[in-house]
Amino acid sequence: MADVVKAGSNGVETVTLTIDGVEVTAPKGALLIRVAEQLGIEIPRFCDHPLLAPAGACRQCLVEVEGQRKPVASCTQTVADGMVVKTQLTSPVAKKAQAGIMELLLINHPLDCPMCDKGGECPLQNQAMSTGRTDTRFHDHKREYPKPVAISTQVLLDRERCVLCQRCTRFSDEIAGDRFIDLMDRSAAEQIGVYRDDAFSGDHPRSAIDEPGYEQETAEPGDEPFNSYFSGNTVQICPVGALTGTQYRFRARPFDLVSSPSVCEHCSAGCAQRTDHRRGKVMRRLAGDDPAVNEEWNCDKGRWGFRYATASDRITNPMVRREDGELHEASWSEALEMAAEGLRNARDGAYGVGVLTGGRLTVEDAYAYAKFARVALRTNDIDFRARPLSNEEADFLGSTVVGGTDVTYADVDAASAAVVVGLEPEEECPILFLRLRKAYRKGGFAVTAVAPFLSRGFTKLDAALVEAVPGGEADLLRDDPRVAETLRAPGALLIVGERLATVPGGLSAAAELAARTGAKLAWVPRRAGDRGAVDAGCLPNLLPGGRPVIEATARAELAGIWDLEAGIIPSRPGRSTDQMVADAAVGRLGALVVAGVDPADLADPRLAEQALDNVGFLVSLEVRRSAVSRRADVVFPVAPVVEKAGSFVDWEGRLRTFDRVLTTTAMTDARVLDAIAAQLGVALGTGDVNAVRRELGGLPATRADRIEPPRVSGIGAARPGDGEAVLATWHHLIDLSRLLEGDEYLAGTARVPVVRLGKVLAERLGVAEGDPVTVGTERGALTLPAAITELPDGVVWVPTNSPGATVRRTLGVTAGAVVKVSAGAPAGPILASGGSR
Amino acid sequence: MSATAVTVPRREVLEKLTPVLTKRWLSPDAWRIDVYERLDGYAALRKALAAHPDALIQLIKDSGLRGRGGAGFPTGLKWGFIPQNDGKPHYLVVNADEGEPGTCKDLPLMMHDPHSLVEGVIIAAYAIRADRAYIYIRGEAVHAARRLRNAVKEAYAAGYLGRNILGSGFDLDLVVHSGAGAYICGEETALLDSLEGFRGQPRLRPPFPATHGLYASPTVVNNVGTISSVPYIVLGGAAWWKTMGTEKSSGPMIYSLSGRIANPGQYECSLGITLRELIELAGGMQPGHSLRFWTPGGSSTPLLTAEHLDVPLDFEGVAAAGSILGTTATQIFSDQDCPVYATYRWLEFYYHESCGKCTPCREGNYWMVRVYRRILSGQGTYEDLDTLLDTCDNILGRAFCGLGDGATSPVTSSLKYFKQDYLDYIEGRTAPKLSDKALVGAH
């Protein structure tokens, strides 16, 4: 007797049934097809997907159940006690039924497998081989459709290949909540389609149901395209080649690809991925199957945003600035020598060396930077935060976040309520959004958003809004009874985003609120390397392993592990990114070592560039030429994620380890730092990723006291005057990110940048939906079409870094600042609108 | 049946007519509330509202009333499935989406006697404790919908609908909803989806409408004929109702006769009458025609032939003859009609009306139509006949809902009784009925 579950184990009710003569015990309510699968009996299927609700549409999985008059679709049938099931293996009826369905599915399917992107990994192809006939009995015209139709810039639809299993529409509806695609028409003319402007007006040539060669629709301007952030998943779960990705179209055949497991480098969700490559080049990426993290999904950014690594501005050799003031390619030894000399001089000089690591590093590389700064540069001036930040945040990270794994995706699944502050999950951590949505759809879970308005993502979560003017979140967290009441429920979560750092007192209030209500607190940063950098000690107040700089015990522990003399690790916290930038801009920083940081992401890009220009000596470790490498004295090429092994730590604190996908000569940051350190006479020991992992794994838990949680009181939201408003802003998922450059198909599905403003403000300005609105500061102004939204009066929202809306560069401010708002485009010349890199 | 001139039915056959639901049809203006009230209208409602709802359900159970929409499910049992005191709203939905080829019993009822339906709805809703009822009427039946809406308006005005009906404390709102012209919406779960504003496609069962119907609440879906029978049962009692029909198929039934008969129309008789008697009631076959084949209950029921003239037309009798009583729409075809062509036309209907959700119905019907076109244009092969039968086998019982199953009925039954007609096309003895333009292409 086979046990799919141990009877009675952990209180699961079970039933016992027989499948193909094998008695099996399975959990009550399980689907027959799944139980059979666990016995190793593979029933062919198309519409069935374990993460989607049963549909029973394709009828391919028919089996015979004793006592049932008709064959039963095993994907919709739950198991019952005493049920006797015969699959195609033992029942001629089931075998015949499956063969019959397969024949019907294949009649109209085109024979273009040789050129279809799915060919070679196609469930229809495979199951046609196992279940289908060898010849056809129907010799009439197939139904023809123009192919392919671009339902978005990145997804192509071939309706001839479609078997109408509705996996894509069900995914979009159930999982993503984006009903951009749906079934259109009926009968044999039924097809998947996007919504059309004139769908109900009637003058569009609708598909005639009847004759071959009939008039067919193609996507037209004005149609609502499939601009979901999760559309790539439909391509992956399509059991035929009906939905294909534009980027991968005709690029390779599956049998020619090498598949390597990998981890997404974009956001802090930590998605498992499969990277398919051929001859040293990544062809595509797919969502990996990791039930604990991303289940089987990923977002389009993770799926299609990987071409940055092969961009033409990739740095392949070290470069040094010679006497002519220009960067020249140089040998490694020359560059290392020069970097070491410059860093040594600065270290031993008056102002020291700072290290900016950015949020894109693996935890191994981050650790190397942290160690390099302390051991080779003897400084705590290291900060990974390449964004608006606060000292309060550093204390919060050191007290509440570092090392913690309190909240996981499973906790989200099981949660009864969540309060989300300073985070727009769909834009900033899409897989967390999917989990929140899953919990919401399951029922018994309520989301409360502390935000200026209900974004599309929050709407899809049916979230309750606690209206917050940017800057006022701290007060709401402290005083709002709705928030506290929600969090008192058992299993409630308080999810804060990195943006809360820009609200004085926000993180203090969050930590205090969580402690007061007993809710679990999760901090969700935006970048993949952020959380790992906290744990690895890329902060001015934290050493690796969550050791506070100010604690002598902590310093002594590390000195012991690193075999250092006492006093090498400075006992005072270092400078934060903002302080380093400010100091460098006025020449009070001897040198800077900068990893993947884009100055445009910093709170004040103009000041940051000034800092890079004025710093005494600049070492840049970069994958591609950037605003930093252009200004650097020494530039080292480093490997992009796909060319190195490493680990990310996702927002849960879960280690996501991956191996090198492509073998190239590119070196990790850690190895380059090891070489620089060697020139400085320091054995860093980070030349090999396994060595770093051993060292990291060997770090004992600290006995030092944790940093005290911050106790900063809020100052409340700013009060805008006449013609002014408080700025709210966050990133769109698909924006002007450096990691999305070169992915033009992906960029086509980005959300349209708009200025969101409330009805009252719009009326006061006299603007209607779509009219240009200008948001400006002393520094510059940007003009975007208006989107009238339910916003608190006196608040405007613009995307942070989208085309035409580079808030930090153009306006020089961030959320919570007071900006000028006016109707129309500015009268004078537009200053730096749109921005540039 | 011989081909003779129009005949007058004999007296003993005439006595087989049992006008109950049709009794007001010939009264002028019976669709108006004052006329209806004069003709016993809303008397049953008063009686029903005085009774306990459970007693009404028991009454219907006792009467043996079975669904008039085709499946013949016992109505009282269906009402009894509705969970009571569950805190959810209950709904009554009347399926007036009459679209089965040959079926035309509900539309004349709603045209001539709409108030009997309204009255039935109120009683039924009272019995199942629903405070909201919908009549989902076929989109094309604009005339009937108009008359029904008028009747509902009159009923509201007279206090039969709305708050505190006739002082009983019972509230009911009745909405007449027109469909958008899809046969599939006659399937009860597709009807519910359509009513909710979604694409009309059948839902997965379980859960059944009795617990998760309209807006996921307990819902009874009944045919027009079923609901209209309720007032008569309430007035006449279960025993009286059972005096008509057979033991297991009680009550009267409206038989819709069409085709090659002298007087097509609705004939309400006790369940269990034979086609021979019905044809006699209808004045015999049209001159020059003799019966060749017929459908007992719409095109989804397997064809019967002249051999089956004496089959009792009740649920059990027709089943014994290898067909289904269905909607008692008897379409009568003569020796001058071609069973192959008739089947082709029916199949065209099913292929056109398939919702497209499941593979067998969507693809099977479409491709069978292609095969029929080939046969009818003189290009059929012997293999085509096997293909048709095998395809029917692949559809029947494999489709998501009954539409696909129904579509195979004419094909299998016509191949069973009239294979020679097919062979005549294939072997060239019958002239092609369709031209052969562009029939054969590549694959």
Place this chain on the structure above:
Amino acid sequence: MGAVTDSVKGFGVTFSHLFRKVVTTDYPFEQPKTAPRYHGRHILNRHPDGLEKCIGCELCAWACPADAIYVQGGDNTDEQRFSPGERYASVYQINYARCIFCGLCIEACPTRSLTMSNEYELARDNRRDLIFTKEQLLAPLLPGMEHPPHPMRLGDSEKDYYVGALTNPGTSAGAERAPWSQQHTADGSGSAGELS
């Protein structure tokens, strides 16, 4: 005695060969004629209007036991059309340092684009030259053919190219024997019917 008789014997062997049929050939001045189905270098055939038959499906590369074939698919557009249908081979290479001339690629080809000629003079003096590119492999343009990219001339859809292709002899007639073997034109037209 042995020495004398042995030398005579040895001369006898030589002498006897003077009267046998000569086995050496006058290659390269006179090129031996191969069997008609000899597996020589590959040809990428064309449709009668000059469009490429290859659709870049990589099935030949998949079938290849020696991993000698590299194909990269590309997307035909209305402006830049190389083959009928959606897909064409933007890169097509056969590495003759690896090719074992087994012909499995020919069997795998779904459009009969890839066939083999009788040409065997494939020696090169460096490895790089042994990688034949698409330009080298493509059949020459016969009269009436037009150099791609160009629109479909034989119909509105790729179907017009494939349906009836078996009875359409013109598709690659003569390709085996044409350009590299102009010296064989004496009977070059003989086995053209093998293709199509």
